Amino acid sequence: MSMNEVVAVIAAILVSPIIGGLVAGLDRKVTARLQGRYGPPILQPFYDVLKLFGKEKMIVNYWQIFCAYMYLVADVLTIILLALQSDLLLIFFVLAVGGVFLVIGALAAESPYSQIGAQRELIQMLTYEPLLILVFVGIYLETGSFKISEIIANYNQPLLLSLPLLFVVMGYALVIKLKKSPFDIATSHHAHQEIVKGVLTEYSGPYLAIIEISHWYETVFLLGLCALFWHTSFVWMAVLVVATYFGEVLVDNVCARLTWRWMLPHAWTGGLIMAFANYFWIYEKIG
Amino acid sequence: MLDELIGISILLPFIAGTLCFLVKDHRVRAGIIVATGIALTIDSLLLFQGLSGSYSYTPESLLGIDINSLITFADFALLFIILAIAFKLGNPLIILLTLLQIVPLGYFELKMAHHVEVTPAFYIDSLSVIMNLIISIVGSLICIFGIRYMEEHEHHLHLKKSRQPRFFFFLVLFLGAMNGLVFANNLLWLYFFWEVTTFCSFMLIGHDRTEIAIRNATRALWMNMSGGVAFVAAIILIFHTTGSVEYLSLQTLINHGPALTSALLLPFSLLCFSGFTKAAQVPFQSWLCGAMVAPTPVSALLHSSTMVKAGVYLVVRLAPGYQGTFLSTMVATFGAFTFLTASALAVNMSNGKKILAYSTIANLGLIIACAGINTPAAIIAAVLLIIFHAISKGLLFLCVGTIEHAIGSRDIEDMRGLYNSMPAVSRITIIGILTMMLPPFGALMSKWMAIEAAAHIPWVVVMVALGSGLTVLFWARWAGLFVSGPHLKVFEADKDSGLLGPFVTMFKGFATKVKWNAPASIKVPMVSLAVGAIVLSLAVPWLYTTLVDPVLSSYRPGVFVEPFRTGPLGITSGTGAFYVLPVFLFSILGYIVAVAAVKRKGHRVISAPYMCGEQYADCAQPKFRSHLNSWKDYIAANIYMQDIIGEEKISYWINIVSLVILIVLFGEVLR
Numbered sequence: 035m036s037m038n039e040v041v042a043v044i045a046a047i048l049v050s051p052i053i054g055g056l057v058a059g060l061d062r063k064v065t066a067r068l069q070g071r072y073g074p075p076i077l078q079p080f081y082d083v084l085k086l087f088g089k090e091k092m093i094v095n096y097w098q099i100f101c102a103y104m105y106l107v108a109d110v111l112t113i114i115l116l117a118l119q120s121d122l123l124l125i126f127f128v129l130a131v132g133g134v135f136l137v138i139g140a141l142a143a144e145s146p147y148s149q150i151g152a153q154r155e156l157i158q159m160l161t162y163e164p165l166l167i168l169v170f171v172g173i174y175l176e177t178g179s180f181k182i183s184e185i186i187a188n189y190n191q192p193l194l195l196s197l198p199l200l201f202v203v204m205g206y207a208l209v210i211k212l213k214k215s216p217f218d219i220a221t222s223h224h225a226h227q228e229i230v231k232g233v234l235t236e237y238s239g240p241y242l243a244i245i246e247i248s249h250w251y252e253t254v255f256l257l258g259l260c261a262l263f264w265h266t267s268f269v270w271m272a273v274l275v276v277a278t279y280f281g282e283v284l285v286d287n288v289c290a291r292l293t294w295r296w297m298l299p300h301a302w303t304g305g306l307i308m309a310f311a312n313y314f315w316i317y318e319k320i321g
Numbered sequence: 322m323l324d325e326l327i328g329i330s331i332l333l334p335f336i337a338g339t340l341c342f343l344v345k346d347h348r349v350r351a352g353i354i355v356a357t358g359i360a361l362t363i364d365s366l367l368l369f370q371g372l373s374g375s376y377s378y379t380p381e382s383l384l385g386i387d388i389n390s391l392i393t394f395a396d397f398a399l400l401f402i403i404l405a406i407a408f409k410l411g412n413p414l415i416i417l418l419t420l421l422q423i424v425p426l427g428y429f430e431l432k433m434a435h436h437v438e439v440t441p442a443f444y445i446d447s448l449s450v451i452m453n454l455i456i457s458i459v460g461s462l463i464c465i466f467g468i469r470y471m472e473e474h475e476h477h478l479h480l481k482k483s484r485q486p487r488f489f490f491f492l493v494l495f496l497g498a499m500n501g502l503v504f505a506n507n508l509l510w511l512y513f514f515w516e517v518t519t520f521c522s523f524m525l526i527g528h529d530r531t532e533i534a535i536r537n538a539t540r541a542l543w544m545n546m547s548g549g550v551a552f553v554a555a556i557i558l559i560f561h562t563t564g565s566v567e568y569l570s571l572q573t574l575i576n577h578g579p580a581l582t583s584a585l586l587l588p589f590s591l592l593c594f595s596g597f598t599k600a601a602q603v604p605f606q607s608w609l610c611g612a613m614v615a616p617t618p619v620s621a622l623l624h625s626s627t628m629v630k631a632g633v634y635l636v637v638r639l640a641p642g643y644q645g646t647f648l649s650t651m652v653a654t655f656g657a658f659t660f661l662t663a664s665a666l667a668v669n670m671s672n673g674k675k676i677l678a679y680s681t682i683a684n685l686g687l688i689i690a691c692a693g694i695n696t697p698a699a700i701i702a703a704v705l706l707i708i709f710h711a712i713s714k715g716l717l718f719l720c721v722g723t724i725e726h727a728i729g730s731r732d733i734e735d736m737r738g739l740y741n742s743m744p745a746v747s748r749i750t751i752i753g754i755l756t757m758m759l760p761p762f763g764a765l766m767s768k769w770m771a772i773e774a775a776a777h778i779p780w781v782v783v784m785v786a787l788g789s790g791l792t793v794l795f796w797a798r799w800a801g802l803f804v805s806g807p808h809l810k811v812f813e814a815d816k817d818s819g820l821l822g823p824f825v826t827m828f829k830g831f832a833t834k835v836k837w838n839a840p841a842s843i844k845v846p847m848v849s850l851a852v853g854a855i856v857l858s859l860a861v862p863w864l865y866t867t868l869v870d871p872v873l874s875s876y877r878p879g880v881f882v883e884p885f886r887t888g889p890l891g892i893t894s895g896t897g898a899f900y901v902l903p904v905f906l907f908s909i910l911g912y913i914v915a916v917a918a919v920k921r922k923g924h925r926v927i928s929a930p931y932m933c934g935e936q937y938a939d940c941a942q943p944k945f946r947s948h949l950n951s952w953k954d955y956i957a958a959n960i961y962m963q964d965i966i967g968e969e970k971i972s973y974w975i976n977i978v979s980l981v982i983l984i985v986l987f988g989e990v991l992r
Contacts, residue, residue, distance in 0.1 A: 168783065
């Protein structure tokens, strides 16, 4: 590993939660303004997590602790692999590890709330995982590599221009992964969506804080994926990332939660049609 | 030296099986089985070590009898036995299918080609060695597991007279037939061993002689016999098209000249079809699902190291022969379709063994899809998947069998919270599940390779992507169910084991004082397979350079370029990289941190699950306060999506679509 890579990894581990937390804070602020409220301070997510760490440790069984930590570990590894610009599919699989442990942790408690949350989380994973794979395959077909490092080195125009439909497909995955309406089915940031907190019901105190931090890592990873679609210019990259996230917040606020029975078929059909259309486009261009 | 090793790996199981049948004392029989297992394991390891490149061997005679005639004789004897069985069952379809093999084969051997001599009779390369290692090691472990399992099984059934001699005869014989199958180069010999595995599986599936067992065994027989008919047809067609027995040698057939490709496409399609039936691909999935009525060692053997693996072995073995043809694309499509639909059916199941069965079918579909994609990377993916699937799936079947004997159910809903009563078995099952689905384990790495290789065929990659999402769903929730439950006092984590703690935890769980009471013949196979699944995943770069990569070079010399490079970090290709070692080390580090967090000293409150404040005070009993202050139990269950993808509902359509794919395949080839 070169010096640059070591620096990148350390920076990714340390800076990601800060960015993730700030994004969460901004998210809450913007959401509040959209709803006509003043909203909490931007640093509120950090205060929340610090407060959670100070709370009493309360569990239903040990597996929850184990799974919370494994969730964090998987998300940190995702960020490290992203910082090392490694294989997109490998990163994706590591990301899935986190999801699996979140679900196992939720299933560990016998509460019907967290059990149903876990089932819903699984269906959400089922919905977005194939979509992300299709996006990565599209990136490969266009650039000839799954490795981020090689994409950045050898591909000299913004991916968004040749993969616009797949970017929309990734948008579906982002909504689900960021727990935004209409796909915040397993658990939601908004109190009005549900009485009990779905997949996170049985997590509390420091363990909930760990999951919150993992979510920050995930947010950064997803924004990183987004950035990959305009890797040629930092300005446009920033514009794209900010615009996408704002779009997500907007969608979050204008939609109500839907059921998985609606989400799964629609996301798959829409995603597949757009993916195929975009593949066809790529083939046309190459051919 | 190698000649003897090959001879032993085929003949020893035949002899040992016969001994098992004759010996009435169960301890002696157990001894024979264990000794055979050890001998086969050593034999396969020696063969692996002794082989460089490839090796051919043509035995002349066995105990003074010409082997060629012996196998021809045995072949017909076997077919006539099956015919007799078919008459006894009164099943006209099987009678027809058997006659469709006897008559053409007789005509071929007596009339068309007199006394077929094919040299070499056996051809051993890396692929054969890999198969041999899987059969000899995983297969033997399963047979050893069977010793104690069958005792308990017969105890449950209250049999007056033990039927174990018969059971172990076929079980051990199976290993010999499989070894013969993967070594054979002469297609007629291959066909003989092919039919022996069909016959053994029929006998083993129907072992319990219940009505359903006989029905399912019959179904398995007719489906596999249809594959046999295709096999015979392929043999005759090859001879007919080429006009020489030379092409009945598998190696010559695969490395045929370009001029013959279109003429040989139909025989190749028939052989692939034969492989599909044996590998229980849709629409033939029902025989493998029905095979679960058999005692667990049978399912474990059929699903992991034998039988279905023979099907995918043939398809993968033939892959260079049909590379770049229409057939190849159709095989990829067919395999990917099976992967997707079988995964969907697995989501629908709550019966643990059925989940395993559909997951097997799905993985075999993926292997076949890889063979159809037919790039070097795809073939590597297929071979790695064969290896890792054999280990993890064998392990999972043993786990479900053990659990079934303990709790009397194979429904995964009944395994809720099983960790509290069977911690060791649950832990091993979870390991088995995780090695099937998560990085950095081998099965997932093969899937990574498969997706990257499939990227060029959009509809295949789409089906693989959707299917792989479905597999995560049914595995994750099953793993989660094991740990679902209240916190018990017994499992108060030992907090004083220091640095060594995490490692102790890996083997003994959080509560090191809870003992696992099981005989060695149950423990050893389960633990070795679990350790094997993890260690081999870690050793993937080594596995790749020593075993899997040579498959390509001995495959079709000079045609394939090396698709992957291995290094200290893992496996990289021109288009991607899978960093096995770093991911593994980081995962272990994470695991240690997580375990340390669990074991950390300090104040911690154990609570009952949240029930809106109305939960019962004792957290070991999940209850809530209902009307009139009464305490009610609550229950949660998985979503099985019965209404969307119910087995009865979609199987019909799956069968139709898969038949259409097969019709298109044959239609285009015939055109």
